[in-house]
Amino acid sequence: MGGDSHAEKRLRFSLLLRLLHREYALGIEASLAEAGFGDIRSGDAKVFPFVPPEGIQVRDLAIRAGVRKQTMAQSVDQLERAGYLERVPNPRDGRSRLVVLTERGRAARPVAASAGDAIERRWIELTSPEEFDALHGLLHRLLDRIGRADPDAAVRLTSLDDSRLD
Amino acid sequence: MGGDSHAEKRLRFSLLLRLLHREYALGIEASLAEAGFGDIRSGDAKVFPFVPPEGIQVRDLAIRAGVRKQTMAQSVDQLERAGYLERVPNPRDGRSRLVVLTERGRAARPVAASAGDAIERRWIELTSPEEFDALHGLLHRLLDRIGRADPDAAVRLTSLDDSRLD
DNA sequence: GCATACTAGACAGGTACCTGACCAAATTAG
DNA sequence: CTAATTTGGTCAGGTACCTGTCTAGTATGC
Numbered sequence: 430m431g432g433d434s435h436a437e438k439r440l441r442f443s444l445l446l447r448l449l450h451r452e453y454a455l456g457i458e459a460s461l462a463e464a465g466f467g468d469i470r471s472g473d474a475k476v477f478p479f480v481p482p483e484g485i486q487v488r489d490l491a492i493r494a495g496v497r498k499q500t501m502a503q504s505v506d507q508l509e510r511a512g513y514l515e516r517v518p519n520p521r522d523g524r525s526r527l528v529v530l531t532e533r534g535r536a537a538r539p540v541a542a543s544a545g546d547a548i549e550r551r552w553i554e555l556t557s558p559e560e561f562d563a564l565h566g567l568l569h570r571l572l573d574r575i576g577r578a579d580p581d582a583a584v585r586l587t588s589l590d591d592s593r594l595d
Numbered sequence: 596m597g598g599d600s601h602a603e604k605r606l607r608f609s610l611l612l613r614l615l616h617r618e619y620a621l622g623i624e625a626s627l628a629e630a631g632f633g634d635i636r637s638g639d640a641k642v643f644p645f646v647p648p649e650g651i652q653v654r655d656l657a658i659r660a661g662v663r664k665q666t667m668a669q670s671v672d673q674l675e676r677a678g679y680l681e682r683v684p685n686p687r688d689g690r691s692r693l694v695v696l697t698e699r700g701r702a703a704r705p706v707a708a709s710a711g712d713a714i715e716r717r718w719i720e721l722t723s724p725e726e727f728d729a730l731h732g733l734l735h736r737l738l739d740r741i742g743r744a745d746p747d748a749a750v751r752l753t754s755l756d757d758s759r760l761d
Numbered sequence: 762g763c764a765t766a767c768t769a770g771a772c773a774g775g776t777a778c779c780t781g782a783c784c785a786a787a788t789t790a791g
Numbered sequence: 792c793t794a795a796t797t798t799g800g801t802c803a804g805g806t807a808c809c810t811g812t813c814t815a816g817t818a819t820g821c
Contacts, residue, residue: 574721
């Protein structure tokens with residue numbers, strides 16, 4: 430390594446979060462590209478696990494994926510343009526449409542859905558099951574505490590439970 | 596909480612990273628706004644701790660903050676426009692200029708520099724010193740392992756040591 | 762049964778990052 | 792001492808999120 434690798438640099442916590450998140454996204458991208466779905470962007474892969482055969486509203490997709498409906502709508506637009514999804518009318522509600530997978534989407538689904546797991550598996554190998562599990566648990570716990578301590582944060586972190594987003 | 600809070604939802608790791616990172620950024624913003632520096636955007640606050648009295652190049656700022664030079668240049672532009680920084684010619688190298696703090700910048704510096712610490716302190720209170728330290732350590736260790744295992748990743752994670760960025 | 766909420770989604774715009782291409786100054790090499 | 796390379800910075804453009812506002816359908820309350 431270039432510098433003094435033993436000096437315990439004590440990197441900013443936020444930097445660690447950012448870098449790790451980025452590695453995750455790049456890993457997703459690599460998995461998809463390898464399986465021949467290079468036109469799915471890493472941020473859009475999160476849609477696939479949540480689209481059931483009978484279809485689902487954008488709103489609900491957003492809640493499940495932990496993003497705002499506008500963000501999810503963008504992903505759905507993108508994937509619709511790329512031919513992975515379709516929006517069909519919702520017979521039960523004229524305001525919304527239901528997002529369903531196309532044939533191509535059904536082919537991509539298992540790959541997209543497991544890409545995240547694959548990365549986590551690799552990371553478990555790089556550390557150890559106990560270590561990774563501890564890390565996961567600590568992150569979850571901290572976020573939970575933040576939500577409990579700050580009502581504003583709790584609103585933002587509603588993806589932790591299943592109440593409304595927006 | 597809204598849903599079944601005992602069901603161990605096992606949230607996606609990437610979601611945890613993203614949410615926590617966002618809470619961090621919002622915390623920075625709140626600290627700055629409280630101290631009267633509401634025109635400093637959370638992403639730009641990272642500049643302040645690294646600007647010494649004699650000035651520093653954008654390139655070096657980028658390395659220290661763990662971002663690309665283009666990203667850092669944007670932050671410096673922004674802060675220059677807001678009157679916190681100036682760019683003065685570099686007598687030792689005609690290609691670059693040196694970023695220095697203005698008076699306003701010197702006033703903001705301690706606030707911006709400590710905003711991150713303040714959040715970490717709050718988070719330590721919400722969990723415990725041991726827990727937070729463990730989390731920090733585990734993140735660092737995982738990132739280090741990723742860098743060691745994958746040469747491509749190592750290049751991206753150079754902020755962990757002090758070699759080149761770009 | 763009609764006014765009044767309350768949605769779902771679309772539209773506009775912003776932030777914090779990123780990559781790639783490029784130029785001009787500086788360094789190095791023959 | 793000129794040619795080739797390296798380096799600092801800029802320009803252009805992209806991604807994955809965000810907030811705020813608006814419209815049009817839907818549900819509700821009296």
